[in-house]
Amino acid sequence: MRLCELTLRDFRNYEQLHLAAEPGVNLIVGDNAQGKTNLLESIVYLGSGKSWRTQKSAELVRFGAAFADLEAKVYSQEREQKLRSVVFSGRRPRQLWRNGVKKKSAGECAGVLNTVLFCPEDLLVLKSGASARRKLADAALCQLRPNYDAALAEYNRLLEQKSRILKERFENPAWLDILPEYNLRICQVGALLISYRARFFESLGKEASVYHGQFSGGAEEFTLHYHTVSTVADPFAPVTKLTEDLQDHMESHARAELETAQCLTGPHKDDFDVQLSGLSVKTYGSQGQTRTAAISLKLAQRELMKRESGEEPVLLLDDVLSELDPGRQDFVLNQIRSGQVFITCCEPERFTKLGQTIQIHKGKII
Ligand code: ATP
Numbered sequence: 001m002r003l004c005e006l007t008l009r010d011f012r013n014y015e016q017l018h019l020a021a022e023p024g025v026n027l028i029v030g031d032n033a034q035g036k037t038n039l040l041e042s043i044v045y046l047g048s049g050k051s052w053r054t055q056k057s058a059e060l061v062r063f064g065a066a067f068a069d070l071e072a073k074v075y076s077q078e079r080e081q082k083l084r085s086v087v088f089s090g091r092r093p094r095q096l097w098r099n100g101v102k103k104k105s106a107g108e109c110a111g112v113l114n115t116v117l118f119c120p121e122d123l124l125v126l127k128s129g130a131s132a133r134r135k136l137a138d139a140a141l142c143q144l145r146p147n148y149d150a151a152l153a154e155y156n157r158l159l160e161q162k163s164r165i166l167k168e169r170f171e172n173p174a175w176l177d178i179l180p181e182y183n184l185r186i187c188q189v190g191a192l193l194i195s196y197r198a199r200f201f202e203s204l205g206k207e208a209s210v211y212h213g214q215f216s217g218g219a220e221e222f223t224l225h226y227h228t229v230s231t232v233a234d235p236f237a238p239v240t241k242l243t244e245d246l247q248d249h250m251e252s253h254a255r256a257e258l259e260t261a262q263c264l265t266g267p268h269k270d271d272f273d274v275q276l277s278g279l280s281v282k283t284y285g286s287q288g289q290t291r292t293a294a295i296s297l298k299l300a301q302r303e304l305m306k307r308e309s310g311e312e313p314v315l316l317l318d319d320v321l322s323e324l325d326p327g328r329q330d331f332v333l334n335q336i337r338s339g340q341v342f343i344t345c346c347e348p349e350r351f352t353k354l355g356q357t358i359q360i361h362k363g364k365i366i
């Protein structure tokens with residue numbers, strides 16, 4: 001799988017951009033705030049219909065422009081394919097095309113351009129808050145499983161509506177009558193999410209432990225543990241059983257939810273934890289261990305996607321190499337010898353030997 005050509009119009013700080021990409025390493029260099037990350041963001045958006053930086057797609061449109069137009073020529077599934085997204089600055093919904101055919105959802109464009117993004121924040125993901133870890137896992141799972149993507153979107157919508165019902169319980173007490181229906185659906189969809197996550201974390205943990213083993217010379221045993229709602233004894237149980245478990249938890253928190261006007265129960269609080277030889281990285285990991293474990297997780301994500309689709313996803317390294325010491329840089333670079341990679345950095349000297357260099361200045365290639 002590779003990106004062959006990228007064309008942007010009024011995307012972020014790009015008025016016009018046309019880029020012919022190399023099948024191997026594409027090094028994107030430039031000073032700060034010139035548009036390097038924006039370029040990677042456009043690739044992620046074309047592939048997944050999402051940006052890791054914002055939920056508000058209007059932010060993607062260049063200031064003062066009415067819409068942004070993104071196009072990619074991709075070689076995947078053994079043929080040339082085209083993806084196009086048009087994003088509006090107002091409230092108009094975005095439009096998506098796959099090979100010239102208009103699509104209703106990003107799910108229908110999934111699998112054409114899979115990406116794995118790795119940025120400096122990811123190096124600390126095991127030390128940061130649970131939401132960063134959920135975001136990392138969700139981004140991977142949404143690309144791997146379009147049905148998960150749809151379920152997650154529904155879950156978030158339900159949660160938002162439930163939260164509104166709870167917040168406005170005094171102004172609109174009649175709304176409380178429909179709360180049980182919301183709760184049931186939240187448990188059903190939540191159960192589906194747990195089921196997907198359990199399987200994903202199991203594979204991710206196995207794969208990452210192989211990388212971590214190579215990296216640490218086998219000195220540490222890497223294990224990944226998925227944490228979900230406390231009433232779920234076995235996240236691999238059938239979805240109907242998981243639904244019941246979630247309902248149990250919800251019932252016991254019904255009063256507290258009404259009192260606090262918050263959605264206190266469901267897999268939106270899920271988390272995972274990595275342990276090295278039995279010690280939690282979050283609590284005890286050294287800086288080096290934390291980084292090594294994070295790199296292993298990212299490489300594992302890439303490996304899983306490769307195995308699932310039979311094609312190597314495009315790897316996007318945003319400023320991450322310069323954050324690593326030479327030993328870790330070498331490890332990452334050795335692991336990415338195959339497949340297409342986009343690497344952004346400010347100081348090109350260290351990496352220019354790797355492949356094509358693209359110099360960016362104020363939203364233009366120079
Ligand atoms: P760094 O090396 O600091 O990470 P960068 O080259 O990755 O820099 P980007 O994050 O790509 O920089 O952003 C470059 C610029 O894009 C920022 O100065 C920002 O103000 C600008 N920008 C962001 N969104 C828009 C937009 N919608 N319209 C115009 N400019 C934008």
Ligand code: MG
Nearest residue numbers: 036037038319
């Ligand atoms: Mg950047």
